[in-house]
Amino acid sequence: MPPEESTNVSSAPSAAHARRRRLSGLIRKEFIQILRDPSSIAIAFLLPVVLLLIFGYGVSLDAEHVPVAVVVEEPSADTASLVSGFQGSRYFEPMMLRDVESAEKALMSRQVLAIIHLRANFSRQFRQPNGAPVQVIVNGTDSNTGRLVLGYVQGVWRNWLERQAIARGQALVMPLEVQQRVWFNSRLSSRDFLVPGLIAIIMTLIGALLTALVMAREWERGTMEALMVTPVTMSEVLVGKLVPYFILGLGGMALSVVMGIWLFGVPLRGSVWLLLIGASLFLLAALGMGLLISTITKNQFVAGQVAIITTFLPAFILSGFIFDIASMPPIVQGITHLLPARYFVALLQTLFLAGNVWSVILPNALALAAFAAFFLGASRRKLRKRLE
Amino acid sequence: MWQRIHALTIKEFLALLKDKRSRMVVFIPPIIQLLVFGYAATFDLNRIPFAVYDEDRSLTSRDLIARFAGSPNFHRVASISNDSEVNPLIDSKRALMVLHIGRRFSRQLLEAGAGPVQIIVDGRNSNTAAILLGYANTIFAAFNTDWQRQAGEATPSVRLETRAWFNPNLVSRWFIVPGIVGLLTLVVTTLVTALSVAREREQGTFDQLLVTPLRPVELLIGKALPGFIIGFAEATVIILIATLWFGVPLRGGLLTLYVGLFCFLLSTVGMGLMISSLSVTQQQGLLGAFLFLVPSIILSGFATPIANMPYWVQKLTLLNPMSYFLVILRGVFLQGTPFHLLINQFWPMAVIGVVNLTLASLLFRHRLY
Numbered sequence: 001m002p003p004e005e006s007t008n009v010s011s012a013p014s015a016a017h018a019r020r021r022r023l024s025g026l027i028r029k030e031f032i033q034i035l036r037d038p039s040s041i042a043i044a045f046l047l048p049v050v051l052l053l054i055f056g057y058g059v060s061l062d063a064e065h066v067p068v069a070v071v072v073e074e075p076s077a078d079t080a081s082l083v084s085g086f087q088g089s090r091y092f093e094p095m096m097l098r099d100v101e102s103a104e105k106a107l108m109s110r111q112v113l114a115i116i117h118l119r120a121n122f123s124r125q126f127r128q129p130n131g132a133p134v135q136v137i138v139n140g141t142d143s144n145t146g147r148l149v150l151g152y153v154q155g156v157w158r159n160w161l162e163r164q165a166i167a168r169g170q171a172l173v174m175p176l177e178v179q180q181r182v183w184f185n186s187r188l189s190s191r192d193f194l195v196p197g198l199i200a201i202i203m204t205l206i207g208a209l210l211t212a213l214v215m216a217r218e219w220e221r222g223t224m225e226a227l228m229v230t231p232v233t234m235s236e237v238l239v240g241k242l243v244p245y246f247i248l249g250l251g252g253m254a255l256s257v258v259m260g261i262w263l264f265g266v267p268l269r270g271s272v273w274l275l276l277i278g279a280s281l282f283l284l285a286a287l288g289m290g291l292l293i294s295t296i297t298k299n300q301f302v303a304g305q306v307a308i309i310t311t312f313l314p315a316f317i318l319s320g321f322i323f324d325i326a327s328m329p330p331i332v333q334g335i336t337h338l339l340p341a342r343y344f345v346a347l348l349q350t351l352f353l354a355g356n357v358w359s360v361i362l363p364n365a366l367a368l369a370a371f372a373a374f375f376l377g378a379s380r381r382k383l384r385k386r387l388e
Numbered sequence: 389m390w391q392r393i394h395a396l397t398i399k400e401f402l403a404l405l406k407d408k409r410s411r412m413v414v415f416i417p418p419i420i421q422l423l424v425f426g427y428a429a430t431f432d433l434n435r436i437p438f439a440v441y442d443e444d445r446s447l448t449s450r451d452l453i454a455r456f457a458g459s460p461n462f463h464r465v466a467s468i469s470n471d472s473e474v475n476p477l478i479d480s481k482r483a484l485m486v487l488h489i490g491r492r493f494s495r496q497l498l499e500a501g502a503g504p505v506q507i508i509v510d511g512r513n514s515n516t517a518a519i520l521l522g523y524a525n526t527i528f529a530a531f532n533t534d535w536q537r538q539a540g541e542a543t544p545s546v547r548l549e550t551r552a553w554f555n556p557n558l559v560s561r562w563f564i565v566p567g568i569v570g571l572l573t574l575v576v577t578t579l580v581t582a583l584s585v586a587r588e589r590e591q592g593t594f595d596q597l598l599v600t601p602l603r604p605v606e607l608l609i610g611k612a613l614p615g616f617i618i619g620f621a622e623a624t625v626i627i628l629i630a631t632l633w634f635g636v637p638l639r640g641g642l643l644t645l646y647v648g649l650f651c652f653l654l655s656t657v658g659m660g661l662m663i664s665s666l667s668v669t670q671q672q673g674l675l676g677a678f679l680f681l682v683p684s685i686i687l688s689g690f691a692t693p694i695a696n697m698p699y700w701v702q703k704l705t706l707l708n709p710m711s712y713f714l715v716i717l718r719g720v721f722l723q724g725t726p727f728h729l730l731i732n733q734f735w736p737m738a739v740i741g742v743v744n745l746t747l748a749s750l751l752f753r754h755r756l757y
């Protein structure tokens with residue numbers, strides 16, 4: 001039976017060929033759908049631009065020109081010299097007042113963040129061996145800024161003491177000569193530290209937003225059932241959903257990195273290829289998470305709600321983007337391990353600011369790969385050719 | 389009229405809560421997130437891992453090291469004896485700081501009155517680094533004062549007496565937890581409202597609503613009420629947890645707080661419904677929700693102060709309801725700010741809310757698709 005033999009021989013390549021055709025058909029269909037409702041393109045390209053601009057300019061932990069009330073009850077030459085220290089500092093915007101009551105009112109309404117209070121007997125006590133006390137009150141509501149302001153006040157005070165000592169012809173010697181060296185970010189610019197983390201947060205949003213609704217949409221509109229009667233396998237459906245959004249996501253990532261480097265001047269000290277690999281792994285994990293949400297809920301409304309609640313806030317607060325993970329309680333630190341964003345933030349901060357440090361990159365990249373495998377595997381398992 | 393609104397509200401609640409998973413999403417995660425975030429979101433550092441590189445090995449150098457090791461903020465993870473060990477420790481993040489005391493430290497301190505000490509800090513997280521330097525400088529300053537006193541040197545002519553009002557220990561949890569109240573209320577109301585009209589449009593049931601005798605105002609109230617009621621309920625639970633569980637003081641009046649909450653809900657429900665009625669598909673609604681949520685939170689002063697932002701971004705925050713609500717929350721919780729000092733925070737939110745609700749109800753009928 002020669003004809004049967006010939007079909008047997010040709011069936012292997014034709015099956016592969018058919019699979020390729022089915023897959024490319026699915027991918028084309030997805031791209032057409034993307035073009036029809038441009039919100040996906042907006043998510044991939046508009047969202048990173050808008051968010052990076054707002055974030056990059058808006059998020060800063062460097063306080064300058066802090067408004068302070070300087071209360072001098074009895075002005076004299078001594079008080080004037082100390083006060084000039086505050087007026088000359090770029091950290092302060094002093095507001096001169098004569099009585100404490102109005103300063104306290106300003107502190108209450110947050111017009112000023114601190115009060116520097118020189119009492120009436122300042123000049124007299126100044127000449128005595130114990131020295132004169134200067135009262136400093138900060139508004140502690142914003143504890144982080146409060147602590148910064150206290151540090152700045154001490155800086156002004158120490159500079160003033162030094163100048164006084166020099167004016168008297170003696171050097172002010174401190175027993176400890178502390179030399180501080182801050183590696184990777186010597187100016188302690190918060191932007192250099194925040195921008196890599198921001199890219200991770202933005203990619204978290206993009207990944208989930210792109211795919212959270214796509215499977216649910218097919219179920220809701222009944223097109224999933226139409227797909228089921230075709231020869232496509234569920235793995236092909238999954239890959240067909242993954243590829244277009246992966247390409248979009250990588251485009252968004254490239255845009256963010258370019259903006260970070262050119263617009264915000266963040267150094268990229270590591271290798272671009274490692275960045276690409278890390279970003280691809282993370283994107284697979286983030287898209288996989290979106291697909292899993294979508295596959296499990298089978299309902300766009302619920303999928304949208306789940307995406308809102310599980311992506312942004314956890315990534316914002318628990319990823320180490322702004323709050324240090326090491327100072328969280330152990331249980332919460334454990335929870336942070338469940339977030340792909342955590343690994344991506346660490347990876348990006350190191351790749352941008354420190355370089356190719358394998359001891360940081362390798363474990364984080366492996367964790368991202370594990371997450372990608374888990375989410376995609378779970379989506380595949382949950383995706384069955386079966387009607388309820 | 390009230391009968392129709394009543395019926396619509398019941399229908400909205402059913403649409404929202406009939407699905408068990410949707411019910412779960414609206415109620416459970418916010419409470420869990422409050423607990424987790426309340427502990428996670430802190431700028432206070434404890435047990436900073438640091439390494440000691442002591443070449444001097446004298447009594448004085450040990451005294452200095454002991455001050456670090458004894459502080460609750462620092463935790464010694466390694467002792468090294470070689471320059472080449474510094475790099476790997478910092479690079480791999482095993483230590484955030486290396487305290488390096490040179491060979492001639494104690495001799496120079498005794499002979500010249502000044503001994504050199506070096507600290508090397510990982511600056512990848514600039515905020516952590518800045519806080520760490522603050523802690524380290526406090527320890528150095530205490531060492532200096534003690535040394536000068538022992539050596540009988542003169543004390544400085546002016547000394548600082550520092551105090552912090554409203555939050556005497558500068559605990560960052562007191563600052564962050566009231567912020568989380570606003571954060572979660574915002575997320576929950578967006579969750580409830582942002583997809584509600586978009587879903588009906590996508591499914592075609594919105595057209596059916598438009599041909600019923602419901603007037604646009606009634607439609608608006610019916611759509612807005614679930615967001616309000618759920619927002620009020622969850623905010624109340626969250627405020628209770630903030631005060632009873634996290635022990636954040638609530639010094640101001642509850643009435644002030646709830647007037648603020650009402651204005652805030654008015655603005656966020658308005659925003660959510662506006663986004664929703666602007667979108668034709670739920671995908672667009674979700675995109676709109678994020679485009680609203682993320683900037684609202686980043687530019688609210690929740691984690692980074694508005695005063696640090698550039699001028700034009702500060703102007704932008706005037707449009708952000710969250711930035712007003714955070715001032716109210718922190719004012720009422722920590723400062724006990726009275727009602728009349730917060731009026732300038734109430735009215736902008738109310739205006740934003742009314743404008744958005746009006747726009748939403750106009751869009752109900754006039755959005756073409």
